[in-house]
C-alpha cells in the first residue's frame with residue numbers, strides 16, 4: 052500500500068533524551084518506520100546508507116550523532132573521533148560540516164561533565180533553527196508564487212521540482228516545498244511536476260508521498276520530460292533545493308538539476324533555488340571546487356519498488372550523485388532573508 056505523509060518533525064530526541072529518532076526513508080512510501088539512533092556510529096551509518104538524506108537532515112542527524120558520542124564518553128579524543136567519522140559520512144552537502152562545526156564551537160570549551168547535555172541542547176537548537184529558516188523561505192516564496200499566479204489567474208500554477216527538498220529532507224516544511232505548501236494553504240491552485248529523480252527516485256518515492264499527504268495536486272514525470280514540458284508552456288517555475296551554494300552563487304544539487312536549469316533558461320522559465328543560510332558555503336569559491344559524491348553503480352543497476360528490487364541492466368554503471376548549476380542560470384535564491392538575485 053502507498054502511504055501519504057503528513058508533515059512533521061523528521062528528527063526528534065528519543066524518549067529518554069539520549070538518542071535520536073528518524074524516519075527510515077528507505078521504506079517510504081510503503082512503510083512508515085521510525086528508527087532510533089543510539090551512537091555516533093548509528094548516525095554515520097544512517098547518513099552514509101541514506102536511511103535519512105537531504106542536506107539539512109544530514110546536518111541535524113550528525114549533530115545528534117556527536118551528542119550521542121559525548122553521552123558515552125565526553126573526552127577530547129572521543130569528540131575528535133566522532134567529528135571526523137561523521138564529517139566523512141557524505142561529502143557534498145555543506146550542512147554536514149556547518150552543523151558539526153556549530154557543535155564543536157559549543158562543546159569544545161566546556162569541561163567533560165557538561166559536554167553531553169550542552170551538545171544535545173545545541174542539536175535541538177540546530178533543529179529549531181532549521182524549522183524557522185524553512186518557514187521564512189516559505190513566506191518569501193509564497194509572495195513570489197502569488198505574483199507568478201497573478202500572471203495566469205485562470206489556471207493552476209505549474210511548478211517543477213527535482214529530488215526531494217521537502218520536510219523529509221529537513222527537520223520540517225522543507226526548503227523547495229515550503230513555498231508550495233504555503234501557496235496551497237493560501238488557496239493558490241498549485242500543481243507540481245515531480246521529477247522521479249533516478250537512480251534513488253527521491254521524487255517518485257518521497258516528494259510524491261509528501262505532496263499526497265498535504266493534498267497538493269502533483270504528477271510524477273521521468274527525469275527527461277522537463278524540457279519537453281517547458282517548451283510547451285506547461286511549467287511556470289522550477290524550484291529546487293540545494294546541497295551547497297558556493298561564494299560565486301553556483302548551485303550544487305541532485306544529479307539532473309543542471310539539465311533542468313538549462314532547459315528553463317532556454318525556455319524563459321524562472322529557475323529558483325531555495326537556500327537556507329547553512330547551505331551557503333562562502334569558503335568554497337566556485338562549483339568546480341565542490342566534492343561531488345560518486346555512489347555505487349548498483350544504485351543505477353537496481354531499481355527499488357514495492358515488494359523489492361529488480362535489476363534493469365547487466366552492464367556496469369556510473370553514479371555521480373550531484374551536479375553543479377552555474378549561477379548564471381539561476382533566476383533567484385529564495386532565502387530566509389528574502390528573494391535574492393545573487394548570494
Ligand SMILES: CSC[C@@H](O)[C@@H](O)C(=O)COP(=O)(O)O
Pocket residue numbers: 104105106107144213214215216217220221225226227253291292293294304305372
Ligand atoms: C532541502 S534538501 C536539498 C538537497 O539536499 C536535495 O535536493 C538533494 O539533492 C538530496 O540529495 P540526497 O542524495 O537525497 O541526500
